[in-house]
Amino acid sequence: MTLGHSARHTLVLPVDPDAPSLDAIERAAQILREGGLVAFPTETVYGLGADATNASAVAGIFAAKGRPYSDPLIVHLSDADALDTVTVDAPAIARLLSEHFWPGPLTLILPRGACIPAIVSAGGSTIGVRVPDHPIARALIRAAGVPIAAPSANRFMYTSPTTATHVLADLDGRIDCVLDGGPTPVGVESTVLDVTVAPPRILRPGGVTLEALRAFVPDVVAPRPHAEISPPETAVVLRAPGQLDRHYAPRAHLIVFDAQGLPALDAMRAEAVRALAEGKNVGAIVLDEEVDLLADLSVTIAPLGPGRDLAEVSRRLYAALRSLDERHVDVVLAHTFGTAGLGLALWDRLRRAAGGVLRPA
Ligand code: TXA
Ligand code: MG
Numbered sequence: 001m002t003l004g005h006s007a008r009h010t011l012v013l014p015v016d017p018d019a020p021s022l023d024a025i026e027r028a029a030q031i032l033r034e035g036g037l038v039a040f041p042t043e044t045v046y047g048l049g050a051d052a053t054n055a056s057a058v059a060g061i062f063a064a065k066g067r068p069y070s071d072p073l074i075v076h077l078s079d080a081d082a083l084d085t086v087t088v089d090a091p092a093i094a095r096l097l098s099e100h101f102w103p104g105p106l107t108l109i110l111p112r113g114a115c116i117p118a119i120v121s122a123g124g125s126t127i128g129v130r131v132p133d134h135p136i137a138r139a140l141i142r143a144a145g146v147p148i149a150a151p152s153a154n155r156f157m158y159t160s161p162t163t164a165t166h167v168l169a170d171l172d173g174r175i176d177c178v179l180d181g182g183p184t185p186v187g188v189e190s191t192v193l194d195v196t197v198a199p200p201r202i203l204r205p206g207g208v209t210l211e212a213l214r215a216f217v218p219d220v221v222a223p224r225p226h227a228e229i230s231p232p233e234t235a236v237v238l239r240a241p242g243q244l245d246r247h248y249a250p251r252a253h254l255i256v257f258d259a260q261g262l263p264a265l266d267a268m269r270a271e272a273v274r275a276l277a278e279g280k281n282v283g284a285i286v287l288d289e290e291v292d293l294l295a296d297l298s299v300t301i302a303p304l305g306p307g308r309d310l311a312e313v314s315r316r317l318y319a320a321l322r323s324l325d326e327r328h329v330d331v332v333l334a335h336t337f338g339t340a341g342l343g344l345a346l347w348d349r350l351r352r353a354a355g356g357v358l359r360p361a
Pocket of ligand 1: 045046107124132152190203204
């Protein structure tokens, strides 16, 4: 198996998520066991997997993504029962949360067990662990027979992939295999919760909402947006690399207004008129019910679904950003969706994709 930077053939294996073909899963699992890299769908986004117990296989992930070693990886398990094989002294709250939220988009930060090499955790004493809620991911991890380290399967700093096409756009020729199981159902990454501190602290909002966590951890510490953000060049071990100010970013210049409804649309319209006058190609991501409000301008629109359905908006956000990049827009205009429910994860990703800056309407 070739590892490192070398160009290689990326095998694309289509897999039906409702009835994963055992042949495809076994082929991909063998690549993982041999130290190769396999991208696979989870319920959140596609992950780029390697055997988490094999340090040189894990090094291949960093090389393929162009990711600095200071960014720790999440370890994926097929079942919560395997928790004790990758961590030590997991606190009682970890058991409680894993029973309720796994399989699902919740990553728990826990003390690192001896079988997980330090490269996985950026040299730190903790690891992120989760059981993904996707039949292909779980079948693959089970067949591989080892825990799987997997970041999102995109080039470092770019938008996370929600389809196999997105994965190939970033990593074709740099990884051994991708299991194409169609679009991922959640669309934003897992919530990262540090349970090594008391009270537990959300390091990254995501698919499990703050409200849902509060039902089990009433004193959970919500993410404190700006105070926590590290400058992009920081070379120290980051508690959460997703906290980089510019992350999840499209290539176009993204301008995000921290508002909803007409005030947000008025601000987007004014900015669109200004950018069009400068001869720029302008794109916008808006709710279905907002499309008509910009329809009279020459703006390329990517609709996100109805505002009452933030699950749909989350599912479509990254694909919308990528589709505008493909259409070579210079500027993308967007607005936030409040901070309730999935709105908080969307707020976080939009802000980071905009380089850490939100504009008032
Ligand atoms: O939904 C997801 O979480 C996806 C799928 C593939 O599982 N994975 C993902 O991985 O988003 P990645 O590497 O793109 O983001 C990993 C996040 C980082 O932002 C970091 O905050 C956190 O996980 N993380 C991992 N290990 C950590 C640790 N030991 N301490 C603190 N944060 C950690
Ligand atoms: Mg990522």
